Amino acid sequence: MKAARAIAAALGFIAAQALAQSFPAKPIRMLVGVPPGGPTDTLARAIAPELGDALGQPIVVENRPGASGVIATDAVAKALPDGHTLAFIYITHATNPSLIAKLPYDTLRDFAPVSLVGRQSMVLLANPAFAASSVQELVAAAKAAPGKIDYGASDAGSAPHLAAELFKMMAGIDLTPIYYKGTAPALTDLIGGQIPVMFVSNISALPHVKAGKLKALAVTGAQRTPLAPDIPTISESGLAGYEAYGWYGIAAPARTPGAVIARLHAEVVKLAQNPAMKSRLAVQGLELVGNTPAQFDAFIRSEIDKWRAVLKAAGIKPG
DSSP, X not given: OHHHHHHHHXXXXXXXXXXXXXXXXXXXXXXXXXXXXXXXXXXHHHHHHHHHHXXXXXXXXXXXXXXXXXXXXXXXXXXXXXXXXXXXXXXXXXXXXXXXXXXXXXXTTXXXXXXXEEEEEEEEEEOTTSSOOSHHHHHHHHHHSTTOSEEEESSTTSHHHHHHHHHXXXXXXXXXXXXXXXXXXXXXXXXXXXXXXXXXXXXXXXXXXXXXXXXXXEEOSSSOOTTSTTSOBTXXXXXXXXXXXXXXXXXXXTTOOHHHHHHHHHHHHHHHTOHHHHHHHHTTTOEEOOOOHHHHHHHHHHHHHHHHHHHHHTTOXXX
């Protein structure tokens, strides 16, 4: 029996090595759960050609928007686990278990994490006419008028919405969300003064700040953004430990062979460490990361727990 198991293990190892050497055997599809444009799609399309060149096969970015990324990730969960169909996942992958009562897949069991690819901090913006010009002043104003100050949010469960709810929870204040279908209309209303504050990705926010149309109160990252080093972080502005990012990563279907995951991971990390690619994406406010499959798995689990607590505190229940 032991000899048979040893032979089976050896054959399995040989097969895995052969698969790793032959992978990829055809073009790779990378499904993105958002429409073209925006930071998620931008990063996916920026890395796809470079990653494809490294792997020796083209990577075709396929947009399947809808249901907070569920349509795209469900298709990947049900795809052949051979590494030729990948999901480009983002923060909603970790929040959907708390927002959607019946997901068509299991977020942890049905995917094999490859790597965290990158992340992007956000900016807490205010209309220039709004009285508060700092985090401390906003918190004081909100405590003086609970529930009377609105904030814009592109979608429930989006990174900017979560950043705002984390801010509310840590500051012990009550701000009222006003939901929009996308960032653009929310920004239009913020500039027009229909709403006083909102969180926006730095690449979308900073041009309006530099043009004087909006004022920046703070950034959500652990460190100040190199794009605007004069803007303080929320953590250093009185909410110690505050940290929120939009993040992006790659996952494959569960049961994808470990050798294939290892090959994908190795090339993603090389790309994340490429100085030219890092510089190219830094000007768009994107910070490349690159970590191990185990680290990415642990990160996803921690994000699920973190945002579940935030959403619960906000009184947002699965729908």
